[in-house]
Amino acid sequence: MAKSEAEVALDIAIKKTYRAFSRRVRTDGDASDLIFKKLKQQKRIRCQCGCMKVQRSKGSRVFICMTCKAKTYFTAGTAYEGAGRLRARLGVIYFAERNLILTASKVSQLFKVGSGTARSIVLNQAIILNETMPDSALELTGQEVASLIYRRSCETPARRPPIAEQEEIDNEVSQSEACKNAGNSETDFTENVDVDGFAPDLSDAQKQVFAALSNVSRSADDLCILTGLPAGIVGSSLVILHLDNLIEELPGGRYTRITLREKSGPLTSSPNDFAMLEVLLNAFHTFIKLTSKGVSRKCMQLYLAQFWYCVDKSRWHKNDLFNLYLDHAPLGHQDLRNFVSSNRLKLPLVSI
Ligand SMILES: [Zn+2]
Structure with missing residues (x-):
């Protein structure tokens, strides 16, 4: 099938962004260096003994205490803990900051990581974003996103179409x-x-x-x-x-x-807000169709969170997401697999 103009433009943007990212971060070691630098700035590089004088070889995930010689994994306690393929992880953040949300298969293809790893990298990001969604977010009716429900998930009732999940x-x-x-x-x-x-x-x-x-x-x-x-x-x-x-x-x-x-939500009944919501929902539909054609009900909330991240410029600034990973507790694989969108889908009302 021929690609639409928007899809061609997206491909070009992805290639360009990948080249720019690769100039900054070529290897997993480069990614480690960036994380180490940031933690050091935040004065979070400290041995268990309290000493802040440490040695580290370039590209390494560990530092060695100059006093007690203990070895410490500095990503411990952050959302980067135990995470392989740091370059791909930072890459997905870099892309998101430029409004490019990558699918797992695109991540796998670009960063040469396995499909399971790619999936967990993408899920990780979406889950972290979703957690930061404000309480004032709007509750959507299922119908507002129903036409996007296109894929089955383990939550979809047996032998029924993907939309059955929402209908239930x-x-x-x-x-x-x-x-x-x-x-x-x-x-x-x-x-x-x-x-x-x-x-x-x-x-x-x-x-x-x-x-x-x-x-x-x-x-x-x-x-x-x-x-x-x-x-x-x-x-x-x-x-x-x-x-x-x-x-x-x-x-x-x-x-x-x-x-x-x-x-x-924070909505008043002003026509302005309704117009804003309509624009926002239209943009969300376009966003989904462009990035993944359609999604499962199970994951819908994660897509809403990613979309919100891309459009809410007053909330999200450069490096916010990178820093959020550093402040976030480690995410287990179990957390990732078990994610199911709540019955009440949420999206903050922002003007775009
Ligand atoms: Zn020490």
Whole structure:
């Protein structure tokens, strides 16, 4: 298949960046030197005996104490601990700083490392980034990323397409909400929601439909069941709510409430923020399609974290990520394999 213009441009950027990186860091030893230099600047090169006078040969991962002669691995206690192929690790950081997120297969090919190592290098970075995501991050609805779910994972239900993973989560969430609603079935739906505050002109039916929606998407059929209203009334209420900008229609004829986002993030209901979110989500879709064509639900959160790193220029500056590895506890292989995106996918709202 012929490559798109964007893919060709990406290939060129990757080659150029690789050449620039290779001029700075040619070997794993060069990478060790950089890490050692940084730790020394931070006054973190110190023997267990307390002595800071040490000897080290160029390219080595250890230093020797001038006082007690003990040998110390200086990457111990950082996310570089026990990590082979330091050059590839620093390379992936170097690329990310230039907004180039590499797939494991690209890392393997460029840096000549095994596919398992490449995968762990890429996962490592994404997991560390994901941990730093602020609490104020927005909660996404599954539908906003559903079309990107393209690959199966061990979390995908057997003999079902990749998207089944997201569908199961949506069902779980809507069931737990249905239980909650069933618990207070005597009270009117609208009592749970302060609809009047911002949409005083709605009819009772419209309020009921709105109240039955949440940030979990529902189809018109779901809404008929939940509200007990006839399909015609539900349909016309949806049209009005849509015109009032209270709800949005998602692919597949499903609807969610717009205003619920306010709860999970720094969003106000300003049209500006919604425009910003739309731009951000579009960029995320482009980002995924360009870097990996499509992803599994299991790893979606990691891609969101990498994307966030690339676009949030007010949070991420040069060397931040390199330093973050130095301040991060070692990551075990177990941690990597066990990562599963939480039911609630998150992405900070940033302007791009
Ligand atoms: Zn010592």
